Amino acid sequence: MMEGLPPVVSWPPLQTLMRLTLALAVGLFVGLEREWRGKEAGLRTFGFAALLGGMGGLLGPNFALLSLALLGVLLCFLNWQSLRANGGAELTTSAALLVTGFTGVLCGLGHTVTPAAVGVTTAGLLAWKERMATFSHKITAEELRSAILLAILAFAIYPVLPAQPVDPWGLIEPRAAWVTVILIAAIGFVNYLLWKMFGTHGVEVTGFLGGLVNSTVTVAELANRVRETSGRLLDVAYRGVMLATAAMALRNAVLLGLLSFRALVDSAIPLVLILLSSTGLALVRSRVEATPGAEPPALPLKSPFSLPSALKFGLIFLALQVVGTVGQTLLGRWGFYAVSAVGGLVSSASAVASAASLCANGTISPTTAGVGAIIASLASAAINFILVARVSEQRSLTLRLGRALGVVMLLGLVGALVQTRLPEFLPNTPGSPGLIEPHQP
Structure with a gap:
């Protein structure tokens, strides 16, 4: 069939x-x-x-x-x-x-x-x-090596680092610290590539993207150009410094959000106030007082990722994390705030990353971490003002920036005060201004 x-x-x-x-x-x-x-x-x-x-x-x-x-x-x-x-x-x-x-x-x-x-x-x-x-042909050998080094540190070294604390007090966790170092360096490297692509189209873009890479270098170079041109680039430098300050706040907010989203939520108001006030003051001034024929300065920014810079970030981050933990243990949250202020004078990115890491580990509350990040950001803005005052040698620029950055810092402090008082008016709001209490058996 x-x-x-x-x-x-x-x-x-x-x-x-x-x-x-x-x-x-x-x-x-x-x-x-x-x-x-x-x-x-x-x-x-x-x-x-x-x-x-x-x-x-x-x-x-x-x-x-x-x-x-x-x-x-x-x-x-x-x-x-x-x-x-x-x-x-x-x-x-x-x-x-x-x-x-x-x-x-x-x-x-x-x-x-x-x-x-x-x-x-x-x-x-x-x-x-x-x-x-076109972009690949513009990459230098140093930048290519930086990208390869970033990949090596992220995918070859990270997996072999100890995941547990290596000290008797439990303060140093190599793997967690290395993740933060790679994150900071990667953000800086990406911002550097963006600056290379778009940083020559105007002072607004130059100052903002330069501030994302390294606000201190950007501000110092702008002030130096003002001194070299005998004050002909006052308006350019003013806008660049204000936008670099805004970029610094935005970068720190991104770091907070990636490492501890709750800390970002508990610092949203002051961060938004710093960002908007810096940007607004820069744009208002640029419309009212523009310098005819002023060319955006060529910032001598180098690739922010290299082995020395990675080690520097790591050492600063570990030092701030250890000192911040000891400070909050001995002096409470005010000790941690003092460490954040000092850290912001050295590296606001490392100080913010340290605050977010301590919050993620449960050492401090999200509100405390957020306030510490705000203090570090404001300390970085204060350092930028001091740089301009010392390097530019232009009293008029110093006074203008002093007034503008004073408004920004005041709004940031008011925003931080409002943020810490929110739980009193909104009982369901997560977070409190103090430290997380230890677990009671």
Whole structure:
């Protein structure tokens, strides 16, 4: 007796149509860029490749592998034809076709967000070819080494560090400290790359992005330019210093949010006041008093990530963490505030990271950590004012910045006072101005 054919696989029509439609949409989206560039594999080829992967995903793992193998054969013919025509292989298009085939398989298996995100990313990498090439050619050997060193410290050294405290008092945790060091350095390095890309388009961008990298270097250079030009860049320096102060507050807020979100919530009011007042005073002044023909200064910022800078951040962070813990144990939160003020004079980023780390470990309350971060930020602003007063040698600029930074510091202190009083008026608000009480057995 002749056996019958195997039963037909029952696929829900609507779900099947949705999966294949998504695969086709992703393929067409990526292929649109290749078609626009006049490549041999364009809109239709990418659409077919995504559909092939989608049907393979629907039929099962074996058919998915077969569809990708067939796509590999297609790529061999594509590159062979390209080599015969112009002597060059279509490596970028081939890689994009392979990725598109895999996204089709994901769509066939029922995934939605992942293939869509991969498709958008692929199209972006293809479309930003010129910008990425220009950016990579501008990177110096020192900056490339800095990026490689950052990766080594993050992925090679971090896993081998002890996760538990190494001292009898439980103050030094190498792995936790190293995470904070890498975080601070990575933020500075990314901001440095942004400054290189956009920092020459005006004093506003220069001052703000320079402040994200290193506000002290930015302010010192602006003041030095004022002295060299005999005061012709007073307005430029004023706006740059105020925007560098705003950038410093924004960077510290990001550090707080990444290391201890509760500490950021309990310091939101003063941080917002510092950020808005610094930015507002800079913009108002720039509209009222503009210096005709004033060129934005070229800041001599170097890559903030290197082995010496990483070790410096680590030593400052550990010192502040140890001294802050001892200070709050002996003198209460006022001892911790004093340590935060001194730390802000040296490195506000390290002081803020130390406060957030102590809060995350349960040593201090979120409100105490937030106030300590505000004090460190205001101390950094005070140091910037002292730098301008000593380096610029311009009394008018010193007075203008003194008034402006005085307003910023006053608003920050008022905001901190309001933030600490909020729990009294809102009983459900988390956090209290004191330290976390030790657990009672």
